[in-house]
Amino acid sequence: MTQEDKNLLLTDLSSRLPYGVIIHFNEELDENDQYFYSVRENGGKHLINDAFYIEEVKPYLRPMSSMTKEEKKEYAKLLFADLGGVLEDYYKSIDYLLKNHFDFRGLIPKGLAIAVTKENNPYE
Numbered sequence: 845m846t847q848e849d850k851n852l853l854l855t856d857l858s859s860r861l862p863y864g865v866i867i868h869f870n871e872e873l874d875e876n877d878q879y880f881y882s883v884r885e886n887g888g889k890h891l892i893n894d895a896f897y898i899e900e901v902k903p904y905l906r907p908m909s910s911m912t913k914e915e916k917k918e919y920a921k922l923l924f925a926d927l928g929g930v931l932e933d934y935y936k937s938i939d940y941l942l943k944n945h946f947d948f949r950g951l952i953p954k955g956l957a958i959a960v961t962k963e964n965n966p967y968e
């Protein structure tokens with residue numbers, strides 16, 4: 845994994861923490877790798893789980909192509925709420941993608957994430 849890929853994955857995972865991203869990890873660790881803390885909510889409190897090395901982490905993300913018609917409408921309302929391009933609306937649209945675990949940064953094609961399918965959806 846290149847340093848650019850590590851940075852991309854770490855940036856993406858960090859922005860998904862408030863939304864309960866689910867990750868797959870391997871246990872073969874190299875002490876020189878960057879690491880990532882997973883965070884989950886438990887009764888209103890956020891708990892930090894074990895540290896994982898970034899090279900061993902793959903989040904489960906939904907391909908953009910899996911967006912339903914209803915989700916596309918909701919996303920479009922956020923993205924195009926104001927034709928003037930209000931920055932707050934843009935951030936709301938990014939939060940929507942993060943909250944719903946969409947791979948808008950292209951991690952799946954790079955092999956940095958696992959595509960969520962009907963057969964392997966850990967969010968259900």
